[in-house]
Amino acid sequence: MKSRLAGFFLLPAVLLWGLFLLWPLVELASLSLQKTDFITREWVGLANYRLNPDTIQAFLNSLWYILLLVPGQAGGGLIVAMLAYRLSKGWQDFARIAFYLPALAAGAISAQVWRWLFSQRGAANWFVGIFGIEPVAWFGQGETAIPVIAIILSLSALGSYVILLLAAMVNVDKSIIDAARMDGASEGRIMRSVILPTIAPQIATCATLVAIGAPQIYETVNFLAPYQHAASATFAIYTEAFRYSKHGSAAATAVVLTLVTAGATILKGRIRA
Amino acid sequence: MKKAIFVAFVALAALSAFGADVSILYTNFGPGDTRLTRAIEKFTKDFPSVTVKKMVIDLSDGSTMTMDALLASGKAPNIYMDTLVRSSKYMVPEFAADLKPLIRDIGKYRKGSLDAFTKNGKLLGLPTPASAQGMCINLDIMDEIGYTVPDRWTIADFLKMAELVHQKYQGKKWATGMFAANQSGDYLINNWFFSFGTKYYAPGDYSKTTIANGSGAADTYKFFQTLATKGYIPPGSATLTDDDYAADWAMGRYAATAFFVGWMDGYWKTAMEQGGIDKPFRVAYVPFPRAPGVANVPSYASGAAMVVRKTGTEQDVWAARLVEYLNDAEAQVQLVDIQSNIPNRTDVSATPSDPYTAQIAKIVAAGGIMDVGLTNSKFAATRPVHYPILQKVLTGKITPEAAVKEYEAALNAALK
Numbered sequence: 179m180k181s182r183l184a185g186f187f188l189l190p191a192v193l194l195w196g197l198f199l200l201w202p203l204v205e206l207a208s209l210s211l212q213k214t215d216f217i218t219r220e221w222v223g224l225a226n227y228r229l230n231p232d233t234i235q236a237f238l239n240s241l242w243y244i245l246l247l248v249p250g251q252a253g254g255g256l257i258v259a260m261l262a263y264r265l266s267k268g269w270q271d272f273a274r275i276a277f278y279l280p281a282l283a284a285g286a287i288s289a290q291v292w293r294w295l296f297s298q299r300g301a302a303n304w305f306v307g308i309f310g311i312e313p314v315a316w317f318g319q320g321e322t323a324i325p326v327i328a329i330i331l332s333l334s335a336l337g338s339y340v341i342l343l344l345a346a347m348v349n350v351d352k353s354i355i356d357a358a359r360m361d362g363a364s365e366g367r368i369m370r371s372v373i374l375p376t377i378a379p380q381i382a383t384c385a386t387l388v389a390i391g392a393p394q395i396y397e398t399v400n401f402l403a404p405y406q407h408a409a410s411a412t413f414a415i416y417t418e419a420f421r422y423s424k425h426g427s428a429a430a431t432a433v434v435l436t437l438v439t440a441g442a443t444i445l446k447g448r449i450r451a
Numbered sequence: 452m453k454k455a456i457f458v459a460f461v462a463l464a465a466l467s468a469f470g471a472d473v474s475i476l477y478t479n480f481g482p483g484d485t486r487l488t489r490a491i492e493k494f495t496k497d498f499p500s501v502t503v504k505k506m507v508i509d510l511s512d513g514s515t516m517t518m519d520a521l522l523a524s525g526k527a528p529n530i531y532m533d534t535l536v537r538s539s540k541y542m543v544p545e546f547a548a549d550l551k552p553l554i555r556d557i558g559k560y561r562k563g564s565l566d567a568f569t570k571n572g573k574l575l576g577l578p579t580p581a582s583a584q585g586m587c588i589n590l591d592i593m594d595e596i597g598y599t600v601p602d603r604w605t606i607a608d609f610l611k612m613a614e615l616v617h618q619k620y621q622g623k624k625w626a627t628g629m630f631a632a633n634q635s636g637d638y639l640i641n642n643w644f645f646s647f648g649t650k651y652y653a654p655g656d657y658s659k660t661t662i663a664n665g666s667g668a669a670d671t672y673k674f675f676q677t678l679a680t681k682g683y684i685p686p687g688s689a690t691l692t693d694d695d696y697a698a699d700w701a702m703g704r705y706a707a708t709a710f711f712v713g714w715m716d717g718y719w720k721t722a723m724e725q726g727g728i729d730k731p732f733r734v735a736y737v738p739f740p741r742a743p744g745v746a747n748v749p750s751y752a753s754g755a756a757m758v759v760r761k762t763g764t765e766q767d768v769w770a771a772r773l774v775e776y777l778n779d780a781e782a783q784v785q786l787v788d789i790q791s792n793i794p795n796r797t798d799v800s801a802t803p804s805d806p807y808t809a810q811i812a813k814i815v816a817a818g819g820i821m822d823v824g825l826t827n828s829k830f831a832a833t834r835p836v837h838y839p840i841l842q843k844v845l846t847g848k849i850t851p852e853a854a855v856k857e858y859e860a861a862l863n864a865a866l867k
Binding site: 215216217218297298299312313314315317318319405406407416419420421422423425 | 514515516519522523540541543545546631632633634686687689690691692694695831832835838839842
């Protein structure tokens with residue numbers, strides 16, 4: 179009886195989950211087996227899973243974004259949190275707000291500012307010009323576009339990780355820190371040997387969140403470098419689907435991205451365990 | 452023929468007694484574009500039993516997301532009206548109705564204006580007036596260097612002018628503009644390609660490109676390298692974007708470059724607001740210069756088209772009727788006024804009142820419109836392939852011949 183009642187109360191949530199999460203995934207998998215522009219449809223089996231060079235490049239770009247954004251966002255957030263940890267509560271609050279503010283700015287608006295800074299006659303080229311370097315088309319090729327986008331995203335999302343990691347640090351059991359201090363440990367040693375190991379799960383969670391989010395970046399790429407050489411996996415899916423109307427191959431890429439993301443999440447869980 | 456028209460008229464009268472729904476997904480061209488409202492009012496007055504449902508395209512991301520979502524949900528509109536970059540995706544026989552038997556005033560369209568929209572004898576889209584480019588000459592610069600652009604000028608004339616500009620301004624102003632940091636500059640390549648006699652496609656065949664036929668494309672790339680090495684274009688053009696190009700034009704820094712009439716006022720206004728210029732400089736539009744052996748250089752033009760979804764029902768007839776209203780003489784005059792476009796109907800004056808548009812109309816009348824595959828459903832995929840190659844050309848990292856091969860291969864891959 180109890181289990182039936184529990185099932186009854188769970189039903190709305192299960193229906194919503196099925197309608198808005200499971201059913202789209204099933205539809206996505208079905209679409210990935212078709213060649214379609216929604217005008218014509220043809221079942222092509224697994225042909226869409228032979229990823230084209232553009233899609234492969236988008237996954238490689240995503241790997242670069244992960245490699246740059248994990249230290250940029252999670253690592254940068256950790257460094258700022260470590261610096262802010264030693265400040266008074268008032269200054270800690272100030273640091274939280276100051277670093278979180280960029281996250282509140284609309285991406286489309288802040289992208290215009292970055293675009294101007296990295297334009298041919300912008301501040302970035304003025305700066306490199308001091309060292310005798312010719313102006314660079316920062317968003318004109320992957321070698322420069324991906325690092326610049328990673329810097330922009332790191333600066334704009336840093337605040338979230340500062341808040342998460344600083345909260346974890348201030349919640350470390352004070353008695354352990356006091357004990358270490360009584361044993362003569364320096365502040366640096368306390369941070370290195372007590373606080374960081376204690377908050378390692380939170381650091382790992384932040385790093386995983388960044389790694390999962392990196393292949394899904396879209397807004398900044400779309401506004402600053404909407405080209406193949408800077409495409410993330412999500413941007414490539416969008417381009418394939420809505421610019422070239424190749425919805426089947428876009429769906430296949432989305433399925434691959436879903437599986438990779440799910441695999442990374444499971445792997446992270448196992449490592450943590 | 453008379454009998455067929457009579458039967459169609461009777462059928463239409465019979466259909467109008469029962470009523471129907473026609474839906475249209477559209478984009479308009481700025482606040483002055485009231486064509487749709489006017490056309491629908493006129494249409495519903497003439498056919499009160501037909502209900503017209505309007506849906507506006509979400510253009511925030513420049514894709515066909517709205518249309519594709521409607522298609523996927525089985526709710527595609529009867530009419531899709533948008534720029535060719537997007538509407539060409541739907542000009543395929545599986546989707547589009549053949550408008551030839553449905554549009555009654557088809558004879559009013561100028562000769563050749565429907566050719567690119569006709570595939571295997573079927574008219575799959577109806578073009579609205581298009582805006583065409585010419586070479587925009589800065590007459591103030593010409594006066595300062597003491598040069599008059601000859602009628603039917605040549606590449607040799609252009610290079611002579613370019614050297615005069617270079618000597619006079621020493622890198623403060625340039626003979627022409629160029630940018631390669633994004634795909635928006637495809638019109639620059641297109642214009643110069645046709646100046647050197649290069650053609651993208653054999654007539655009506657968009658399955659593969661023909662740019663490697665002849666020496667025109669390689670000559671164009673050689674010419675680009677000359678422009679870069681001699682300082683006839685801004686330094687670092689490979690890293691410039693469309694924003695830089697338009698800003699330089701508005702500041703009067705280009706002696707002669709590709710431009711649309713419809714762009715001028717907006718960019719001049721910005722340049723004056725920013726204090727770059729006190730007042731607009733004097734301009735005139737001429738054809739692009741010709742390489743030896745090229746008789747006329749056609750103009751680059753971009754426009755919009757209306758596509759009627761094939762349903763096999765009476766809706767096709769009603770949709771085609773509404774398309775007639777949307778592209779009638781009155782609608783074309785309005786679009787010519789607000790966008791400086793060139794009309795494609797014989798019942799609209801071919802010489803617009805605006806002097807610059809009239810100059811463009813004259814250029815188009817002499818040289819025609821270039822075929823860059825705008826009506827091909829794969830056009831959107833071909834656009835991004837050019838600029839990485841142009842970057843290499845402008846920075847001398849590739850030979851002109853290798854650039855042509857690379858561009859040809861990239862285009863053909865996109866066309867598959």
